[in-house]
Amino acid sequence: MVCVQLVDDHAVVRAGIRAVLESHPDMSVGVESVSGEEGYSHYFTEHPDVMILDVAMPGEGGLSMLHRLMHRDPDAKVLVLSMYDDALMAVKALEAGALGFLTKGARPSLILEAVRKVAAGEVFIENSMAQKMALHRASRGKGLNALTRREFEIFHLLADGKSVQNISNTLHLSPKTVGTHRTRIMGKLGCRNVAELARLAIRHGVIQA
Numbered sequence: 001m002v003c004v005q006l007v008d009d010h011a012v013v014r015a016g017i018r019a020v021l022e023s024h025p026d027m028s029v030g031v032e033s034v035s036g037e038e039g040y041s042h043y044f045t046e047h048p049d050v051m052i053l054d055v056a057m058p059g060e061g062g063l064s065m066l067h068r069l070m071h072r073d074p075d076a077k078v079l080v081l082s083m084y085d086d087a088l089m090a091v092k093a094l095e096a097g098a099l100g101f102l103t104k105g106a107r108p109s110l111i112l113e114a115v116r117k118v119a120a121g122e123v124f125i126e127n128s129m130a131q132k133m134a135l136h137r138a139s140r141g142k143g144l145n146a147l148t149r150r151e152f153e154i155f156h157l158l159a160d161g162k163s164v165q166n167i168s169n170t171l172h173l174s175p176k177t178v179g180t181h182r183t184r185i186m187g188k189l190g191c192r193n194v195a196e197l198a199r200l201a202i203r204h205g206v207i208q209a
Contacts, residue, residue, distance in 0.1 A: 002119045003030040005048035007039035007065075008081070009057045013104065017052060020108040021115065036065030043069060043076070050119050051078045053098070055089060056207050060170055061160060063096060064153055070097035079118045084205025087132035088144050090125065092152055100124035144204060146188045154181045158194055159201030 004021055006014045006029055014032050021027040031046045033039035037060050043051060051069075055062035062080065069076050079100035080093040090101040100118045102111065106126065117124040125133070147155055157167045164182065168175045191197050201207045 002027050002115060003046075003049045004028065004115060005031050005033065005039070005042060005046060005051045007033040007036070007042075007051060007057075007062070008054040009034050010054075013054070013081075017111065020111055024112060027112070027115065036060035036062055040065050040069055043073075049077065050115055051076065052115070053078050053080050055080055055082050055093065056205070058160075061156055061207075063092060063156055064170065066093065066096045066098060067149075067153060077118050077121065079114055079124070082205060085129060085132070086205040087129065088204050089206065090129050090133055092149075094123075094125075095149060101129060102126060103129070143189065144200070144206075147185065151181055151185050151188070154178060155185050155189075155197060156201065156206055158182060158185070159198045160207050161194075161198070 004027065006017055008014050018029045018032075021029055030048050031042045033042045035057055039051065039053065053062045053066060066078060066080070069078070074097070076097070078098045079102065080098045081102055081104050082089050083104050085103045093101050099121070100114045100123065102114050103126070106114075110126065114124040144152065144155070153171070154167060157170065162170070164175050164178045167173070167178045171178070185197070186192070189197065189200060191200065198207070
């Protein structure tokens with residue numbers, strides 16, 4: 001039996017995935033979480049076999065939580081879901097430690113296959129996304145690709161409207177360090193303010209509009 005944790009702020013999405021999974025006798029949903037913070041807490045109380053994680057949520061956000069989770073439990077098995085089929089998000093999710101990446105438009109049979117593969121410790125990426133990721137890697141050093149892992153994490157939070165102090169508290173960094181990262185991010189991306197960062201993040205599916 002594969003016990004799954006669903007981390008998504010949309011009840012309809014969680015209900016749909018639960019229905020798909022629990023239509024098979026070897027799958028069960030042990031806990032549902034509605035935010036990154038709740039997902040992190042539930043993981044260590046419920047100990048699921050697989051976490052299905054939405055990357056774009058209010059609050060801390062999926063990627064930031066994924067970094068924290070993998071730092072504490074490098075063996076965690078996470079399948080990331082995204083509304084967008086942007087290769088950048090898939091690359092960043094896998095770099096953060098996820099074993100799988102799916103778009104929310106994936107057919108039910110693909111979700112089941114992905115969960116089983118991730119539960120077995122195998123990497124699962126949709127074929128179409130794997131091709132996009134290959135093209136994406138060829139353009140390293142440009143745009144969002146130029147950001148380091150930490151810079152991308154802070155970019156995500158800034159674009160989602162978080163203040164420097166809030167990011168400092170979330171990531172356990174000093175406000176000065178966060179401010180330095182913000183300056184570097186703005187320079188690398190050619191953005192003059194947070195509004196431009198947000199538009200860029202929406203365009204790439206990093207946050208929801």
